[in-house]
Amino acid sequence: MSRSPGNPSRRTVLLGGAAALGATTFAGSTLAHALPGAGGRPLADPFTLGVASGDPLPDGMVLWTRLAPEPTADDGRGGMPDRVVPVRWEVAEDERFTRIVRRGEAQATPELGHSVHVELSGLRPGAEYYYRFRAENAVSPTGFTRTAPAPGSLEALLMCFASCSHFGQGHFTAYRRMAEDQPHLILHLGDYQYEYAGDSDDVREVRGPETRTLANYRQRHAQYKTDPDLQLAHATAPWLVVWDDHETENNWADEVPEDPDAGFLDRRAAAFQAYYENMPLRRSARPQGIDMRLYRRIRWGGLADFHMLDTRQYRDDQLCGDGVQAGCDGRLSPDRSITGAEQERWLLKNLRSSDARWDVLGQQVFFSKIDLTPGAEEGYNMDAWDGYVANRDRIADGLSRVRNGVVLTGDVHRHWAAEVKRTHDDPSTPAVGTELVTTSITSGGDGSDDGNEDVIAENPHVKFSSNRRGYVRTRFTAEDMRADFRTLRKVTEPGAPAETARSFAVQDGVRALNPA
Incomplete structure (x- = not known):
């Protein structure tokens, strides 16, 4: 069932079906819905x-869904009754489910927001x-997924990555x-x-107040999940988040x-619960409670190891304010960490033992x-790795010891491409x-054609920047990695096409960005 990247697969039935059905019907089942509610009152899809x-x-x-006939209800319960609801699931080799290979039943509980x-x-x-x-009697939309290749496989991988999707700032x-x-x-x-x-x-x-409680976070996540474009992306490939x-x-x-906020730890626990x-x-x-182990490694055959990092939960607080600062020498302290000591040890151990063709850090x-x-003056973002220089240099040294190291990043609402130095x-x-x-997907609105030329001139290891969304x-592949920076000129209106603003290639063992 494997295929080469770029060739059509049977997922086209999902893509075509979504276009034919439109936003409203794709967002839910098109079959009959009769989930009984409290007192026998029938609920919607x-x-x-x-x-x-x-x-x-x-x-x-992992297969996921969450039951929510009234997804943006203020109480965060999604219109669900306060009871356990059995949810049956099926996995098949074909879109008509004539060749079912696994089936079973899970329990959607109120304690987990009726998620599965x-x-x-x-x-x-x-x-x-x-x-x-x-x-x-309700049936969900159909999703498409795949397993990782067998250990050692060098089968090509087509992977997209994204960050920063503000519901209010665009489509x-x-x-x-x-x-x-x-x-x-x-x-x-x-x-x-x-x-x-x-x-x-x-x-x-945007529905609801600023999120602080479990009900708030559940409501906000649910509003995002009702978006048909986001639903389509989730339904057409497995995600690492x-x-x-x-x-x-x-x-x-x-x-x-x-x-300052005496209730922050309760807020953090609620946010973590809703995220899961x-x-x-x-x-x-x-x-x-307030702890959640999110960093992990996912192996994609012998081609790539994905080291998914958490740079929030264990970091030292930002110095000198959270923005761009000059003259903040404390950032050079060897004790400052954005990963925390345990996660750093875990990552460096993985890099030392890696036999993957590509080691990929998925981080923020x-x-x-x-x-x-x-x-002449230098100013660095204290919210990024520049505020944790020694920690960054140790990770960069670890990357120097693998065959090909690639860092994937979000957060800044701009495209960038750079070469990583051991110390810079x-x-x-x-x-x-x-x-x-x-x-970003939407954050910051439509953006502009500003290519950040003044910043690139200050940083010769930076090769590209774009201020559009995308x-x-x-x-x-075993031979190289190609990156296409995809952009949309408008997100304040729906339906914009995507175009490739710039492409780069990294050859196996070369560790440099070349135009593609």
């Missing part, structure tokens, strides 16, 4: 949030599957364009949703909120050194890896 899959292994993956996380095993490596759920067209690329895998690097209340300048209405700050609160660091409930994550990620904030102040003190030294930074499409 419980599958308004769609379906998703994630964390693929060679023999399985099915961890499959026993499937064939490198194979494509369709899946769906049933609750009472999620970029998610649809990503789905139309038919990737094997999608990475989301944080700011999947935003905590802010609605604003008068918003393009689309990690958070940044806005899934909880802007610029939080470990147990330190942006502003609404993402295709394994049980190992289920939060325990700008990794490479970048002077953001034109002229001498720009003439060879690179130890490359960094690809994706712009995502990055990558193609990994």
Whole structure:
């Protein structure tokens, strides 16, 4: 069932079906719905949030859905009764489900927001599957997913990655364009949703107040999940997800909120709970109070190891303010960490033992050194790895020891491409890896044609920047990695086409960005 990247697969039935049905019917089941509610009152379609899959292994993956007939209800319960609801699931080799290979039943409980996380095993490596759920007489939309290739396989991989999707600041067209690329895998690097209340300048209405309680976070996640373009992207490929700050609160660091707040730890626990409930994550990620183990490694055959990092939960608080600062020498302290000591040890151990052709770090904030102040004065972003220089240099040294190191980044609402130096003190030294930074899906609005030429002039290791919205499409093979920086000229209106603003290639063993 494997295929080469770029060739049509049977997922075209989902893409074509979504276009034919339109936004309203794709967002839910088109079959009869009769899930009984409290007192026997029939509820509407419980599958308004769609379906998703994630964390693929060679023999399985996670299948996800969440029952919510009234998805944006203020109490965060999605219109569900306060009882357990059985949910049946099926996995098949064909879109008509005539060749079912696995089926079973899960329990959607009120304690987990009536979400379902099915961890499959026993499937064939490198194979494509369709899946769906049933609750009472309701049937979910069909999802498409795949297992990771067998260990050692060097089969090519088409992967897209994204970040920063603010519901109020634009339409999620970029998610649809990503789905139309038919990737094997999608990475989301944080700011999947935003905590802010609605604003008068918003393009689309944001429901509810600023998120602080479990009900608030459940409601906000549900509103995002009702978007048909986001649903389509979830339904056409397995995802690997990690958070940044806005899934909880802007610029939080470990147990330190942006502003003094005695209730922050309760807010953090609520945000973590809702994040787990609404993402295709394994049980190992289920939060325990204010703690949630999100960093992990996913192996894609012998071609790529994805090291998914958490740069929020364990970091030291930002120094000298959260923005661009000059003269903040504390950032050079060897004790400062953005990963925390345990996660750093875990990552460096993985890099030392890796036999993958490509080692890929999926993480949140700008990794490479970048002077953001034109002229003789130097100014660095204290919210990025520039505020944690020693920690960054140790990771860069680890990247120098693998065959090919690639850092994937979100957060900054602009496309960037850079070469990673071991210390960046001498720009003439060879690179130890490359960094690809994706712009936002919508955050910041339409953007502009500003290419950030003044910043690139200050930083010779930076090769490209774009201020438009979009995502990055990558193609990994045994011989090279190609990155296409995809952009949309408008997100304040729906339906914009995507175009490739710039492409780069990295040859196996070369550690440099070359135009493609």
